[in-house]
Amino acid sequence: xxxxxxxxxxxxxxxxxxxxxxxxxxxxxxxxxxxxxxxxxxxxxxxxxxxxxxxxxxxxxxxxxxxxxxxxxxxxxxxxxxxxxxxxxxxxxxxxxxxxxxxxxxx
Amino acid sequence: xxxxxxxxxxxxxxxxxxxxxxxxxxxxxxxxxxxxxxxxxxxxxxxxxxxxxxxxxxxxxxxxxxxxxxxxxxxxxxxxxxxxxxxxxxxxxxxxxxxxxxxxxxx
Amino acid sequence: xxxxxxxxxxxxxxxxxxxxxxxxxxxxxxxxxxxxxxxxxxxxxxxxxxxxxxxxxxxxxxxxxxxxxxxxxxxxxxxxxxxxxxxxxxxxxxxxxxxxxxxxxxx
Amino acid sequence: xxxxxxxxxxxxxxxxxxxxxxxxxxxxxxxxxxxxxxxxxxxxxxxxxxxxxxxxxxxxxxxxxxxxxxxxxxxxxxxxxxxxxxxxxxxxxxxxxxxxxxxxxxx
Numbered sequence: 001x002x003x004x005x006x007x008x009x010x011x012x013x014x015x016x017x018x019x020x021x022x023x024x025x026x027x028x029x030x031x032x033x034x035x036x037x038x039x040x041x042x043x044x045x046x047x048x049x050x051x052x053x054x055x056x057x058x059x060x061x062x063x064x065x066x067x068x069x070x071x072x073x074x075x076x077x078x079x080x081x082x083x084x085x086x087x088x089x090x091x092x093x094x095x096x097x098x099x100x101x102x103x104x105x106x107x
Numbered sequence: 108x109x110x111x112x113x114x115x116x117x118x119x120x121x122x123x124x125x126x127x128x129x130x131x132x133x134x135x136x137x138x139x140x141x142x143x144x145x146x147x148x149x150x151x152x153x154x155x156x157x158x159x160x161x162x163x164x165x166x167x168x169x170x171x172x173x174x175x176x177x178x179x180x181x182x183x184x185x186x187x188x189x190x191x192x193x194x195x196x197x198x199x200x201x202x203x204x205x206x207x208x209x210x211x212x213x214x
Numbered sequence: 215x216x217x218x219x220x221x222x223x224x225x226x227x228x229x230x231x232x233x234x235x236x237x238x239x240x241x242x243x244x245x246x247x248x249x250x251x252x253x254x255x256x257x258x259x260x261x262x263x264x265x266x267x268x269x270x271x272x273x274x275x276x277x278x279x280x281x282x283x284x285x286x287x288x289x290x291x292x293x294x295x296x297x298x299x300x301x302x303x304x305x306x307x308x309x310x311x312x313x314x315x316x317x318x319x320x321x
Numbered sequence: 322x323x324x325x326x327x328x329x330x331x332x333x334x335x336x337x338x339x340x341x342x343x344x345x346x347x348x349x350x351x352x353x354x355x356x357x358x359x360x361x362x363x364x365x366x367x368x369x370x371x372x373x374x375x376x377x378x379x380x381x382x383x384x385x386x387x388x389x390x391x392x393x394x395x396x397x398x399x400x401x402x403x404x405x406x407x408x409x410x411x412x413x414x415x416x417x418x419x420x421x422x423x424x425x426x427x428x
Contacts, residue, residue, distance in 0.1 A: 019153070029146055040136040043129060049123055053174055075418075076412070083411075097396075179312045183305070186289075201290050212278045247361060250357050270387060270391075271421070273384060
């Protein structure tokens with residue numbers, strides 16, 4: 001393994017668990033970028049507040065989709081692989097997930 | 108601009124209720140745009156899944172802030188103004204808000 | 215006004231804004247009580263985790279319904295009434311709502 | 322009833338993944354039951370709407386805690402055990418979790 005100088009995760013040389021669906025995730029995220037730009041434009045154009053709120057709900061929804069897709073890939077690949085080869089690492093990965101979900105739920 | 112009588116919000120001639128905080132909302136939305144582009148880049152660079160999820164939580168949080176700010180402005184101006192001048196219109200506006208919140212909460 | 219001895223809200227002698235729908239709210243809350251007892255029983259009986267999670271989602275959903283119903287009643291009555299008779303009080307009530315929504319969204 | 326071969330979770334003979342923390346989950350759920358009864362009483366006594374909403378937020382928060390705790394236990398035990406002994410079963414269990422999370426997020 002060659003040296004890496006970055007943060008912990010820069011040392012993860014393996015492709016991420018979401019590698020197989022990367023194109024899908026990117027396509028969704030590009031769509032979200034467009035939606036957010038659309039919301040900015042609506043506010044800039046003084047569009048009706050309720051219509052802006054509707055678009056914000058749609059973006060939040062789309063981000064939940066992306067997050068759930070990434071999480072599913074992550075568990076299915078990174079965590080299950082670790083479970084089969086290095087159980088202690090699987091536990092650590094589950095701790096990370098729980099922390100991430102607590103953060104998402106503001107617990 | 109000629110008079111409009113309809114209910115088409117795109118034609119709303121009055122400034123929206125969020126007018127006074129428009130610059131704040133736009134600044135927040137520009138920040139959200141940057142955050143979403145950052146997330147896209149992270150996925151493109153195969154960054155660690157959990158780090159991507161953390162950023163998605165941050166964006167969702169920021170969008171909640173924008174939505175709540177817009178809603179607060181909307182109620183404080185559009186709805187309360189209507190309550191004082193045209194009570195039936197205030198009721199209609201509250202119906203709209205309830206529909207928007209139901210949509211946001213997926214009820 | 216006769217003396218009240220309790221907290222601020224005990225001094226609200228008027229019926230709450232949700233008075234007209236009180237029976238509906240109580241019926242929903244009784245249903246939620248039953249659902250939560252059902253969840254406790256499921257855990258006590260070692261029921262499958264995913265089935266428990268499904269029930270928890272249902273309760274959270276039902277609580278959102280109750281909360282939105284109460285909020286709608288509150289704005290429609292307390293806030294709009296205040297808007298017509300005592301604008302400064304309406305502003306204070308909107309501040310309260312924003313604080314409550316921030317708390318609900320953990321902002 | 323002795324051995325079961327089906328996938329009916331009600332017949333699951335093994336203790337659930339949350340077995341080790343069952344007492345904690347039950348304690349939390351009993352607390353939630355008390356909180357919901359308290360909310361019902363508040364509505365029954367015409368308490369101020371905002372105070373009711375605050376309590377509903379607290380219950381929703383507490384239910385998120387229970388759900389996350391159960392999910393963490395479930396993945397850590399049921400899913401990881403399956404990953405080590407029967408990979409196809411682990412995949413099925415992850416499908417179940419994704420469905421449950423989609424339901425929770427209303428996706």
